[in-house]
Amino acid sequence: MSIVIENLTKKYGEQKAVNNISFEIKTGEVVGFLGPNGAGKSTTMKMITCYMSPSSGDVRLDNLSILDQPEEVKKKIGYLPENNPLYTDMPIVEYLRFAAEIQGVEKSKISTRIAEMIEMCGLDLEKHKKINELSKGYRQRVGLAQAMIHDPEVLILDEPTTGLDPNQIIEIRKLIKKLGKEKTVILSSHILSEVEATCDRILIINRGRIVADGSSETLRKQSQGQELLHVSIEAEDEEVKKELLALASVETVTAIDGKVGIFTVQSKPEKESRKAIFDLCVSKKWYLLEMTGIETQLEDVFRDLTN
Numbered sequence: 001m002s003i004v005i006e007n008l009t010k011k012y013g014e015q016k017a018v019n020n021i022s023f024e025i026k027t028g029e030v031v032g033f034l035g036p037n038g039a040g041k042s043t044t045m046k047m048i049t050c051y052m053s054p055s056s057g058d059v060r061l062d063n064l065s066i067l068d069q070p071e072e073v074k075k076k077i078g079y080l081p082e083n084n085p086l087y088t089d090m091p092i093v094e095y096l097r098f099a100a101e102i103q104g105v106e107k108s109k110i111s112t113r114i115a116e117m118i119e120m121c122g123l124d125l126e127k128h129k130k131i132n133e134l135s136k137g138y139r140q141r142v143g144l145a146q147a148m149i150h151d152p153e154v155l156i157l158d159e160p161t162t163g164l165d166p167n168q169i170i171e172i173r174k175l176i177k178k179l180g181k182e183k184t185v186i187l188s189s190h191i192l193s194e195v196e197a198t199c200d201r202i203l204i205i206n207r208g209r210i211v212a213d214g215s216s217e218t219l220r221k222q223s224q225g226q227e228l229l230h231v232s233i234e235a236e237d238e239e240v241k242k243e244l245l246a247l248a249s250v251e252t253v254t255a256i257d258g259k260v261g262i263f264t265v266q267s268k269p270e271k272e273s274r275k276a277i278f279d280l281c282v283s284k285k286w287y288l289l290e291m292t293g294i295e296t297q298l299e300d301v302f303r304d305l306t307n
């Protein structure tokens with residue numbers, strides 16, 4: 001099931017928490033919604049899931065619009081909201097039964113569905129406990145189980161790994177990846193490594209606007225702009241620096257503080273310098289000990305776009 005977001009805007013008083021965003025998510029894509037605190041991630045998710053109406057714009061799931069068919073849309077979506085509101089005095093199984101009934105799961109299938117969710121979310125050992133007796137991580141698992149109980153085609157997960165321990169985080173990421181093979185998934189996070197590990201595509205949102213859209217690799221490349229190389233050459237440093245700078249493709253050469261023979265070489269826009277550096281070393285009879293590209297970290301991309 002595809003999702004089309006068209007000129008979506010949400011105003012709180014004068015503030016545009018979401019400011020005229022448009023994008024499309026294809027069936028089976030796992031998309032990470034990344035942004036700093038207050039960027040507008042939760043507000044966008046609440047509009048997609050019909051928990052809040054937009055000030056303007058529309059969201060369409062295939063042919064269903066959140067404006068015209070909100071009840072139909074809700075049936076297609078599994079939603080794990082930000083603070084995962086649960087009925088804490090209910091035992092897990094009872095809560096999941098309640099969630100299944102609300103979501104219109106056929107009566108004859110409810111027990112099987114609950115058992116499947118308990119297995120899938122690793123709740124077996126805790127299943128007879130009340131929700132208020134569970135740790136934060138297990139409550140999050142119950143939230144995921146309720147989001148998936150009606151086997152929705154679309155999953156919207158607002159910070160799904162919040163409160164989980166490192167082992168649980170790995171398990172939940174695996175689960176999301178597995179689910180992503182059949183379902184369309186949008187998850188939000190401020191954790192870059194999280195979206196990188198789970199998502200095919202990343203949307204970076206800042207102050208209510210989409211500021212980047214692509215795979216982590218594309219985003220890195222886009223922001224990288226100029227080639228940056230880490231070079232180690234065994235020769236006299238001043239001479240090496242002078243000759244590197246004289247190469248037509250090289251813009252800057254920076255010696256690494258306190259290290260002999262190691263430089264960062266930045267190429268001019270759209271130029272590459274590896275072959276020229278290699279040829280230079282051969283012609284000068286210098287030993288080229290190392291030459292590697294320096295990749296822009298996703299952290300840097302995020303900082304550049306949201307600062």
Ligand SMILES: Nc1ncnc2c1ncn2[C@@H]1O[C@H](COP(=O)(O)OP(=O)(O)OP(=O)(O)O)[C@@H](O)[C@H]1O
Nearest residue numbers: 012017035036037038039040041042043044082190
């Ligand atoms: N009910 C509300 N009334 C007024 N302003 C709100 C309301 N909900 C959110 N906002 C404001 O809208 C902006 C976007 O908030 P939102 O919760 O969507 O951000 P977010 O990206 O999910 O942030 P976080 O990562 O901190 O959860 C913020 O400035 C927030 O203060």
